[in-house]
Amino acid sequence: xxxxxxxxxxxxxxxxxxxGPTREAIDPVRFLTNRSSGKMGYAVASAAVxxxxxxxxxxxxxxxxxxxxxxxxxxxxxxxxLNATHEAAKQADVFIATAAVADYTPINVADxxxxxxxxxxxxxxxRTTDILATIKQTYPHLFTVGFAAETHDLMTYARSKLERxxxxxxxxxxxxxxxxxxxxTNALEVVWKDGHTSLPEMDKHQLAVALMQLVxxxxxxxxx
Ligand code: CTP
Ligand code: CA
Numbered sequence: 001x002x003x004x005x006x007x008x009x010x011x012x013x014x015x016x017x018x019x020g021p022t023r024e025a026i027d028p029v030r031f032l033t034n035r036s037s038g039k040m041g042y043a044v045a046s047a048a049v050x051x052x053x054x055x056x057x058x059x060x061x062x063x064x065x066x067x068x069x070x071x072x073x074x075x076x077x078x079x080x081x082l083n084a085t086h087e088a089a090k091q092a093d094v095f096i097a098t099a100a101v102a103d104y105t106p107i108n109v110a111d112x113x114x115x116x117x118x119x120x121x122x123x124x125x126x127r128t129t130d131i132l133a134t135i136k137q138t139y140p141h142l143f144t145v146g147f148a149a150e151t152h153d154l155m156t157y158a159r160s161k162l163e164r165x166x167x168x169x170x171x172x173x174x175x176x177x178x179x180x181x182x183x184x185t186n187a188l189e190v191v192w193k194d195g196h197t198s199l200p201e202m203d204k205h206q207l208a209v210a211l212m213q214l215v216x217x218x219x220x221x222x223x224x
Contacts, residue, residue: 009216011052016092017045018085018099018131020060022078026123027110034100037182038062040147041098043208045070051212056092058084060099078102078128085131089139094219096145097132104128133165143219148172158191168192169218171211190214 019041023031038059046067048055057072058081066072073088075081078101089095104125114121136144144167150157151174158172169192175181187201188211199210 007050008052009220010048010094010212013053013094013216013219014056014092015045015048015053015094015096016056016058016085016088017041017048017096018058018081018101019045020062021100022060022081022102022128023076024078024102024105024128025076025109026106027112027114029113032102032106033060034102035181036060036062036100038064039182039184039204040186040208041096042067043204044096044098044212046205047208047212050209051216053094056088058088058099078105078131082129082131082134085135086138089135089142092139092142094145094215095132095135095139095142096215097135098147099131100149101131102128130165132167136165136167143168143215143222145169145171145215149175151176154189155191158189162191162193168222169215192218 020038021034021036023033025031042064045055045057049067049069055070057070059072059074073084075084081099105128107124107126132146136142146161146165146167148158148161148170150172154172154174158170162170172189173186184203185201186204186207188199188207190197190199199207
């Protein structure tokens with residue numbers, strides 16, 4: 001053999017992954033969150049470990065154990081996740097954003113529990129910072145992979161996110177009709193600047209391995 005076994009393609013490569021949902025506080029007892037079990041991100045973390053990578057996971061609250069060999073930080077809000085990711089990115093070679101990050105956060109967090117006096121309640125919210133785009137902008141050398149969950153026009157949105165966020169690869173999946181969420185299986189359209197491939201519906205662990213093989217191939221090719 002001239003080189004390494006496929007299984008150890010990412011030997012010594014530091015991979016940073018965001019996963020799971022964020023929580024945006026409304027008052028001391030309530031928050032807004034996103035639908036995300038963290039399964040895909042955790043499967044990507046395990047797949048990267050199995051390929052020899054050093055894996056850091058920045059994760060929202062999920063009902064999953066930290067995969068063996070992974071170092072994990074648990075975060076709360078989108079702002080917390082951004083801070084933790086910023087810190088960890090200083091020691092990473094590859095960044096994969098699988099987290100379902102809140103796009104908006106309440107402008108004012110009530111310091112006391114909101115009582116149900118009025119018949120309606122309005123929350124004023126402002127946009128959160130895009131972790132994926134910000135990290136790529138701050139650390140342009142990072143090989144950066146985004147995810148996109150779409151209910152419609154999957155490929156169009158995937159390509160526009162790839163360009164808009166200036167990232168290296170995007171994995172898009174359809175979430176129409178309750179697909180993907182909390183399911184053991186998923187399918188992905190993986191797109192990069194000069195190529196794309198479809199990974200058909202399969203178990204999220206198998207899918208994560210297939211995705212990481214594409215990531216490794218593009219990352220190693222670019223590094224040459
Ligand atoms: N993402 C992020 N930080 C945010 C929002 C999104 O890091 N504040 C990342 C996600 O982890 C994912 C990618 O950006 O890898 C795409 O997320 P998505 O919600 O599909 O795209 P948005 O840019 O937020 O656009 P929209 O929700 O309008 O489709
Ligand atoms: Ca979003």
